[in-house]
Amino acid sequence: MRVATDVGGTFTDLVYYDYDEETGTFGGIKTEKVETTPPNFEQGVMDTMHKAGLAPKSISFFAHGTTVVINALLARKGAKTGLITTKGFRDVLEIARGNRPDLFNFYFTKPKPFVPRYLRKEVDERVNYKGEILTPADLSGLPAIIEAFRDDGVEAIAISFLHAYANPENEIAVLDEVRRLWNDVSLVASHRITREWREYERTSTAVLSAYVHPLANRYLKSLDAKLRSDGFSGTPFIMQSNGGIATLNAAAANPITMVESGPSSGVLGAIELGKLIGVPNMITLDIGGTTAKCALVEDSRARITTDYKIEWTRTNPGYPIKTPVIEIVEIGNGGGSIAWIDEGGKLHVGPQSAGAVPGPAAYGRGGTEPTTTDAHLITGRIDPDYFLGGEIEPDMENLDKVFQALATKLKVSVKEAARGVIRIANANMVNALKLVSINKGYDPREFTLVAFGGGGAMHAVALAEELQVPKVIVPVNSAVFSAWGMLVTDLRRDYIRTKLVRLADVDPAEVGRLFDEMAEAATAEYEADGVDAGRLMFQRYGDMRYQGQEHSVKIEFPDGAVGEKALAEAIKRFHEAHEREYTFRLENPVELVNYHLVVSGRVPKPDLSKLEPTGRDLKDAVRGVRSVDFDENGIHETTIYERGLLEPGMVLKGPCVIEEPAATLLVTPGKRVEIDDYGNIHIIMKS
């Protein structure tokens, strides 16, 4: 059995299928969904398997994605973190880069550092840019620092020294000493996470990794323990932000690599689906309980970057995280997002979320804040009798009370307040979708919107209308699509090293040697995690630039040993890439800044199987009729269909609602709906 599980802020999803390791044949795909169980998130994972009747000992492959890390960052729910820096540099974290992207805002407020000044301590030590130790780390102050941290309730410590990317010895010395003084504290040293230069970015990365370290480790270790105690004997794999999976141990040591774990598997899933049904260009939209995430896929490829920042916008510098990440825009808007009114009387939705506990007001578990999901119930978009697949009976009394309070403050009716909440949520999401498309020069009219996650189907058609996307696809198992994406993902690790070399002066064998060294270390790491070296594939990239430039262009090295010829080819590729992207090339000498090695391990992948039409009449898929409020498109008596009973060849017309246990697809009037051979729903926006 091959299994993928995905923990979201609100729900935990399971996708699994039979795979005969000998014959390589696949069984059908099955899914399950339960509520996320904070703070013991692993419990939800076990719950899905119990609910599905899946025994861990029958599992041969276990992949796992989680939004635990990003949610802790966005909601500021990580650990109290201390930072140890080089003497004279504790304020680097707060000064940051000093930039004000909101140029003309003279009432700007820069983002607050994750570690306040009194928890930023300094150690006398110094390494220069060549990696030479000028001052060995003075460890004598550490006992006092550790004592102060303990007194202040610190749970995690980040260490970030100048030039540790070039020589990490001083960081290691302090790391070891802190470990000796305080064995069980969460501890992250910058060089373990990124070997790229720029001290603020590296420090920020180390701090954010430490900030989520206790939470992520408690979580991963207890997941591992529970799986093992139930008989699982393999190595769990964790979905990474770079679009690959890594072993659990590797992820636990550096949890920040999971920052875009859930979202990246959704994007990969969409790419694989697109290949199958011939859709190479798409905008993906994944709406969960807490956030909405968008990415742009062109020619079946997503971009990967280490220039990743959380909370970055055109007006906010955000917080950099130097870990390889699929380019995704994420906003705090999901089904559980809380609607609130600011001092000026303006209505906002998110980024705070009611999560699974207490959850939306309609859960009746003490939720006192109005959420997007609640608004969908009020407008009849969600069926109260089929709330979460009929598992929860909504607490309409509490819902009404909570929304009445909001409506009173806004001086409107409850129904109008609910429409307002949905409108604001949609506007937020349209902005995010524009960020990945229009703002980058892509015309959404040339893309297909692929919507998934529990809330994707609910909002997709309205958003597509606004962006004039011609077609929306809601894939099979849309609510658990990200988990499915993990089953079609290879193992992947990115190794990046800053080491400046002038290519005119360098012995090509030297360049090859560093790549080989990195490849050896990578192979050893994979083997230590039980992955056979024979399954590994290596891709070598160089970040190159003209001498004097600061920014670089990533190019792939040709296969085979790095010799005179391969290096010349790489340089040629650089000139070409530079000219393609920036319209010119120079005679100037070329430098190699970063060595970037991608090591992947292939895994067998299931195909989606085609559905056999039974010749069922569309009428037999009707669950009923109810009044649904489509806001600007009017209130309509609307036919409700059961998705599980729709089959290839059927054609529906909007307005209609298509329900499955964990998702509701809302189709506005005038749209044509088709079911493809695999059961994916296509909504044709102009009929």
Add this chain to the structure above:
Amino acid sequence: MSATDTFTLEIIKNALVAVGDEMFVAMQRTSMSPIIYETLDYSCGLTDPEGNLITQGNGTTVFLGQIDSLVREVLKKFGEKGDIHDGDIFISNDPYVGGGTHLSDPALVQPIFFEDELVAFVINKAHWTEVGGKDPGSFTTNATEIFQEGLQLPNIRIFSGGKPNAALIDLIAANVRLPEMSLGDMWAGVAANRVGERRVREIFAKYGVAEVKEAIVSLLDYGEEMIRQEMKNLPKGVFEAEDWIDDDGLGNGPFRIQVKVTITDDEFIADFTGSHAQVPGPINNSRTGLVSAVRTVFKALSNPSVPANGGCFRPMKVICPDGTMFTAKRPAPVSLYWETMMAGADLIWKALAPHIPERLTAGHMLSVCATIITGTHPDTGEFYLMVGPLVGGWGAGATKDGDGGQFASADGETFNIPVEIAETRYGVLVDQYAFHNDDGGFGKFRGGKGVVLDYRILSDTAVMTGSFGRNKFKPWGIGGGGEGSPNYAKVLRADGGEETYTMFHQIPLKKGDVVRLVTATGGGVGDPRERPRDKVRNDLRDGYVTIEQARVHYGYDAKVAAE
């Protein structure tokens, strides 16, 4: 009735606005100068054939009046006689005419033709690290006439038919100290323009000339409409302020400057009449610089989030006689123009901050504290030229403490040079980069902290030049909030000596000397004794105020509190 549906118009408008951004990124990524790729002291933009600003990608605020007036200069000189052709690029750094700042900022203006019709211009204006002149880095604190400040490029054709004029390129190369870097910056500018040109042609080809023209008109009108809506919220009346500029670089000063701002329902008039006449030192500013300054602060107090275009500034008027510090005439030296330019913006800011407290903070560091250190890299033996602005403190707001460690209002999407990169490139050693506790900025809401940055010189010799304004006259407070602390530089000599500077020129340095650069803490808002005690306690815990400062300025005795 519009020929094009509103959604298509919206898409075209967004695509046009995106052109400025795309050009901006192309320039940053291909540039050879840290002042471009880190400080982002440049701007890229797009105008219509008449020179109306459609969109502008900005790294700093100082170029907000330049892009469109540059095009108007090209139209005046070449357009009137029909001498603008496909494949032309014009270069200009003339400070005294449209688009002028100082000689360090050459601009490249390129026409875009579509189906043989001139449809737009793309422009970029960037601070090249070197344009020649009497001192390395070109801008200097003691020039007495413009001829000392670099090579003058008076709006001339540098490309014809898409090919560079080789003679002119050779001339530039021969007149600058780092020709590879300067020409690299020129190519980055050409790249930015070509990226813009490619994108603009695509937009015209895809949507059609009539549709794109309609979108441009609609975009400009939208900018104006947004600002007119905002003008309704502005306080109406006459608002005045005066201030002083410390020094002209030659030791003259201080100089009094003043503004009278008149806001009516549909006009915003800034009148600088009465400000000091132009001065001998290079702190003079030219008229387009003044327009940029007023545009910048006008945008800040009306609607900072509307993308800048020509329409936004239709309600704005600037009045100032010729020959003042704000409107200097040839051949006055202007290489430190930004000090006076931003002092002009700061005057309006000061006049209006008490009346628009939700948009304007108290006074901030103001001076960009530009510093040049040159020397020989101790490991590579190569000549280096480190140029950059510094981060410092911003003023407190009506509801918040000021930001610490941010670039001045003249800068913006400006990035400090990472210590690790500075040490690699320049071979210096940074001893500290931290907040300081100089007195200043006390208030119910505290000014943001200024920063101290220490460079230890590792080469045998080096030289430094710098311009630190707002030293004698500190960042202003509001409503009982204290004024900020001063900007200054020090040299801590290896032999124990110590010197303090504000405007300094070619100071010789030796191995082991430490250059200490200290930026202002911003002004405070409200009486410091009204600051909540738990906030004072937190400030003490964080070390943002000393025990002594808490006692003297906040009336908080830490010892008594501990008992």
